[in-house]
Amino acid sequence: MQRLVSKFVDAAIVFVQYGCLAHCTLEYVADLVVCSGPSMEPTLYSNNVLLAEHISPQFDKISRGDIIIAKCPSNPNQYICKRVVGLPGDKIRTGFTSRNVPRGHVWLEGDNKSNSSDSRTYGPVPKGLIRSRAIFKIWPLTDATYLKD
Amino acid sequence: MKIPNFVKSIIVGVPIGITILDTIGYVARVDGISMQPALNPNKDVTDYVFLNRWAVRSHEVTRGDIISLKSPKDPDQRIIKRIVGLEGDIVATIGYKSAIVRVPEGHCWVEGDHTGHSMDSNNFGPVSIGLVTAKATYIVWPPSRWQNIKSYLPNQRKPLNLTSRYIS
Numbered sequence: 001m002q003r004l005v006s007k008f009v010d011a012a013i014v015f016v017q018y019g020c021l022a023h024c025t026l027e028y029v030a031d032l033v034v035c036s037g038p039s040m041e042p043t044l045y046s047n048n049v050l051l052a053e054h055i056s057p058q059f060d061k062i063s064r065g066d067i068i069i070a071k072c073p074s075n076p077n078q079y080i081c082k083r084v085v086g087l088p089g090d091k092i093r094t095g096f097t098s099r100n101v102p103r104g105h106v107w108l109e110g111d112n113k114s115n116s117s118d119s120r121t122y123g124p125v126p127k128g129l130i131r132s133r134a135i136f137k138i139w140p141l142t143d144a145t146y147l148k149d
Numbered sequence: 150m151k152i153p154n155f156v157k158s159i160i161v162g163v164p165i166g167i168t169i170l171d172t173i174g175y176v177a178r179v180d181g182i183s184m185q186p187a188l189n190p191n192k193d194v195t196d197y198v199f200l201n202r203w204a205v206r207s208h209e210v211t212r213g214d215i216i217s218l219k220s221p222k223d224p225d226q227r228i229i230k231r232i233v234g235l236e237g238d239i240v241a242t243i244g245y246k247s248a249i250v251r252v253p254e255g256h257c258w259v260e261g262d263h264t265g266h267s268m269d270s271n272n273f274g275p276v277s278i279g280l281v282t283a284k285a286t287y288i289v290w291p292p293s294r295w296q297n298i299k300s301y302l303p304n305q306r307k308p309l310n311l312t313s314r315y316i317s
Contacts, residue, residue: 074254126280
């Protein structure tokens with residue numbers, strides 16, 4: 001009986017260790033995301049799987065053209081995947097007016113301009129909402145690519 | 150190759166520590182006077198608060214909570230404020246560009262208790278709830294100030310849609 005308990009405790013400790021390691025990797029190094037929705041067509045389609053790294057957002061190394069995953073400003077439980085179009089200080093033209101991207105914010109747009117709800121709807125997005133930067137499309141395998149600007 | 154024991158325990162211990170700080174919470178020093186009198190009531194004493202990450206894991210916040218959030222102007226900066234309005238609330242502002250603001254979907258209105266000495270929503274507008282990182286639940290240091298932090302919203306700062314003034 002005692003042996004069984006100690007075995008169980010050992011297994012639990014290992015489980016916790018690996019769980020914590022997994023948490024740190026997924027939270028600070030990289031994770032996989034599944035896209036959904038039409039807003040990034042033709043670059044990304046629904047059910048594509050992306051490899052996204054968390055290092056450059058932490059060091060504020062986001063540049064124009066990057067595809068990023070961020071929390072949706074109007075719904076914190078939802079994530080959005082868009083392209084960075086403007087950085088702080090940039091002038092963005094929307095329709096007939098133009099506006100500046102404020103400090104600490106980015107301007108996000110989907111590649112599918114006609115079917116995307118992005119910064120044109122909800123304005124510039126604070127950098128604090130950015131979670132990761134997509135670097136590879138790994139699924140479907142036939143279409144696996146490195147995502148550059 | 151044999152790995153020394155203490156290296157092994159670091160390799161195992163660091164991720165566990167980070168995970169605990171990430172999911173349960175951590176203690177942070179409160180800087181500045183923006184939350185007087187609730188935090189840092191006099192300038193000689195610096196309060197340390199416990200920031201509860203678990204409480205905001207599903208982004209649920211209520212009016213009157215003291216929360217820490219990433220500054221919308223600088224993602225590396227954490228600020229500590231009180232939630233005054235949630236989405237849909239109508240807030241009478243103090244020195245914002247419009248006198249009355251309707252808080253948009255998924256956003257909240259945050260203010261420091263020390264009106265006029267605080268960088269808050271009256272300055273940068275409503276903030277997305279996604280920026281909220283933790284809820285301050287205890288003052289843990291100095292010992293003379295050990296206490297729970299209660300959710301509290303002064304009557305004159307209640308959103309207009311919750312006061313009778315608005316109905317009449």
